[in-house]
Amino acid sequence: MRDIKCVAALASRFSMLPGVGKKTALRYAYAVIDMSERDVDAFCEALKDVKQNVKLCKVCGNFTEDDVCEICKARSAKQICVVAYPKDVIAVENTGAFDGAYHVLHGTLSPMNNRTPDDLNIKSLLARLNGVEEVIIATNPDVEGEATAVYLARLIKPMGVKVTRIAQGISMGSELEYADSITLTQALGRRTAL
Ligand SMILES: [Zn+2]
Known part of the structure; x- marks a missing residue:
């Protein structure tokens, strides 16, 4: 079975992280499906927050x-x-x-x-x-x-x-x-x- 397109796309994002292989990335992507909408929003916010607010x-x-x-x-x-x-x-x-x-x-x-x-x-x-x-x-x-x-x-x-x-x-x-x-x-x- 081929992975659902958007799940595969998310997995390819996770696999950009250090220490995350293809298999783990896919597990993470499928885990997002089970997360509540609120948690997913918070996840996205936290990502942006780090990118926007961390400086040198x-x-x-x-x-x-x-x-x-x-x-x-x-x-x-x-x-x-x-x-x-x-x-x-x-x-x-x-x-x-x-x-x-x-x-x-x-x-x-x-x-x-x-x-x-x-x-x-x-x-x-x-x-x-x-x-x-x-x-x-x-x-x-x-x-x-x-x-x-x-x-x-x-x-x-x-x-x-x-x-x-x-x-x-x-x-x-x-x-x-x-x-x-x-x-x-x-x-x-x-x-x-x-
Ligand atoms: Zn310092």
Whole structure:
């Protein structure tokens, strides 16, 4: 039996989400049929709400609904943990081992993908270094993450700010967001100067 056209269309939307395969997407689409009209409306509203209201924090570049994110409002920026993506902020926050501020680059340097320093959120990092004691670079321990760390260290160290790199507790090529909290806590604790 072929899937009903509009159900298949919805499934193809769900399959755009990370970690959702074709089978799961179809299950989700059929589940919508059983939802109340009210729930479906709320679902649509929630989708639009996220798209319309989430923006980047003016200070750190993390996702926020305000001009400045909750972390920037509440925390000291004596230590700034630099990560590639907002999801990495969540990974570090989940360890509970860091109480400083963050800076989100929105990518890593990649000559292969034509991603240069101008494409990353670097200027605003340099602009907020006054009074900062340490910049901890927590990009993924892969080639691009390392290149980005070295590049940032070269820029920041001459400004008199200590630059450190999280330890290679997470194995080379693995991603921060998939590292378990204990491993990531250890990587933070055993960071080394760049
Ligand atoms: Zn912020």
